[in-house]
Amino acid sequence: MLQATWSFIFSIIALCSAFAQESNNSLLADSAKGKFFPGGVSVGVDAISLIRSRTSDKFSGWEVNADVDFHRYHVVADFGTWATNYELKNGYYQSDGNYFRVGVDVNFLLKDPDSNMLFLGFRHGRSSFTDNVNYSFLDAQLDPVNLEAGNSGISANWMEGTAGLRVKVWKFIWMGYTGRMKFRLRVKGEGPLKAYDVPGYGLTYKTTWWGFNYQVFVKIPLKKRQ
Amino acid sequence: MVKKYICELKAKLSAVGYSLLAVVPLKVQIFIAKTAEVNLRFHKAIFLLPVLGLLSSCFDQGDCLITNSNLVQISLKDFTTKASAQILFDSVYVPGDTLVYTAATTSSLVLPVDQSKTETMYVLKQATRRDTIVFTYSNQTLILSPDCGAFVYQRDLWYGRSTLPAEQIRIVNGQLARSVTSNVELYF
Numbered sequence: 516m517l518q519a520t521w522s523f524i525f526s527i528i529a530l531c532s533a534f535a536q537e538s539n540n541s542l543l544a545d546s547a548k549g550k551f552f553p554g555g556v557s558v559g560v561d562a563i564s565l566i567r568s569r570t571s572d573k574f575s576g577w578e579v580n581a582d583v584d585f586h587r588y589h590v591v592a593d594f595g596t597w598a599t600n601y602e603l604k605n606g607y608y609q610s611d612g613n614y615f616r617v618g619v620d621v622n623f624l625l626k627d628p629d630s631n632m633l634f635l636g637f638r639h640g641r642s643s644f645t646d647n648v649n650y651s652f653l654d655a656q657l658d659p660v661n662l663e664a665g666n667s668g669i670s671a672n673w674m675e676g677t678a679g680l681r682v683k684v685w686k687f688i689w690m691g692y693t694g695r696m697k698f699r700l701r702v703k704g705e706g707p708l709k710a711y712d713v714p715g716y717g718l719t720y721k722t723t724w725w726g727f728n729y730q731v732f733v734k735i736p737l738k739k740r741q
Numbered sequence: 742m743v744k745k746y747i748c749e750l751k752a753k754l755s756a757v758g759y760s761l762l763a764v765v766p767l768k769v770q771i772f773i774a775k776t777a778e779v780n781l782r783f784h785k786a787i788f789l790l791p792v793l794g795l796l797s798s799c800f801d802q803g804d805c806l807i808t809n810s811n812l813v814q815i816s817l818k819d820f821t822t823k824a825s826a827q828i829l830f831d832s833v834y835v836p837g838d839t840l841v842y843t844a845a846t847t848s849s850l851v852l853p854v855d856q857s858k859t860e861t862m863y864v865l866k867q868a869t870r871r872d873t874i875v876f877t878y879s880n881q882t883l884i885l886s887p888d889c890g891a892f893v894y895q896r897d898l899w900y901g902r903s904t905l906p907a908e909q910i911r912i913v914n915g916q917l918a919r920s921v922t923s924n925v926e927l928y929f
Contacts, residue, residue, distance in 0.1 A: 660857055
């Protein structure tokens with residue numbers, strides 16, 4: 516899976532480079548050397564996940580984010596854990612697992628002196644999780660029946676379109692948000708229970724699911740900005 | 742200078758865009774104001790995307806449309822003409838358990854399967870013959886929403902051990918559901 520993921524990342528970078536636009540073509544020849552050397556590494560954490568984990572008894576999780584910028588292109592990777600539980604009308608459901616996303620963002624504020632970002636991008640997400648449900652119902656003779664069903668080690672993958680903003684707030688600290696449109700969910704390995712909540716994606720009955728992260732980043736520059 | 746930028750931006754943005762600005766830090770507002778000349782309409786679209794998405798998600802709950810059923814719909818037909826036939830049964834029952842039909846003349850049977858298991862045996866007793874059919878199926882639980890609850894659906898209906906020959910049984914629809922009118926055809 517890791518090899519396939521890296522192959523996916525590099526193929527997407529090659530595709531995006533074909534659509535790159537440069538506003539100052541006269542400087543392209545002189546400044547091309549070293550342009551695609553990594554400008555910096557950013558490592559961050561999603562504040563919303565941490566807050567939800569503290570304030571909600573239905574959700575527990577965290578997410579860390581990292582990206583490396585190559586000129587206006589940012590190669591992004593996210594990793595997180597996600598556990599949810601729902602009290603049903605006739606039972607109880609819980610889901611627990613990990614997920615990661617990889618993708619590319621394109622920065623539309625390349626010449627900003629503070630390296631602020633306004634970006635569009637996409638992600639490929641994958642999740643591995645287990646879920647379980649306990650519930651009861653009345654049979655044809657109106658006798659109560661208790662059932663338990665679950666899946667272990669099932670996987671899911673999906674695509675995301677992203678948009679967001681990131682601004683420098685102090686020295687090496689950046690803050691910003693990312694809006695996500697998640698789609699094309701595929702779940703594999705379902706057994707006696709049809710998965711209801713996929714870690715990293717959300718509820719499965721929605722063909723398109725929206726997400727929002729508010730992140731705090733620490734950026735480590737790798738080259739001096741010209 | 743900062744106030745000038747923000748005032749100019751407020752004048753340009755629509756009510757929705759301006760309301761979104763109110764929740765972001767001042768540093769971000771300044772940043773937005775400075776770059777507003779680039780393409781304000783583009784920025785509004787970007788800002789509105791997560792807001793619109795969140796709004797659309799807030800009020801959209803799963804449909805509470807319950808369609809599951811544990812009833813096998815059986816049509817009785819004449820083996821020669823393949824037309825619907827009225828068959829007299831002394832009894833139809835689950836051995837050691839449920840008596841579903843007794844002294845009934847009917848052209849169809851509705852037989853409940855055990856939702857806690859993956860097979861149910863039925864005995865169809867007539868005056869001159871006694872047939873046994875074992876229905877096998879798989880169970881899958883679906884959660885419609887927390888307010889609706891979880892429901893078990895039977896699918897992949899098949900006949901396992903049966904005294905009826907294969908040419909007298911035909912599976913029409915392997916999914917048990919309230920909208921399905923016929924799952925099995927039996928030819929006598």
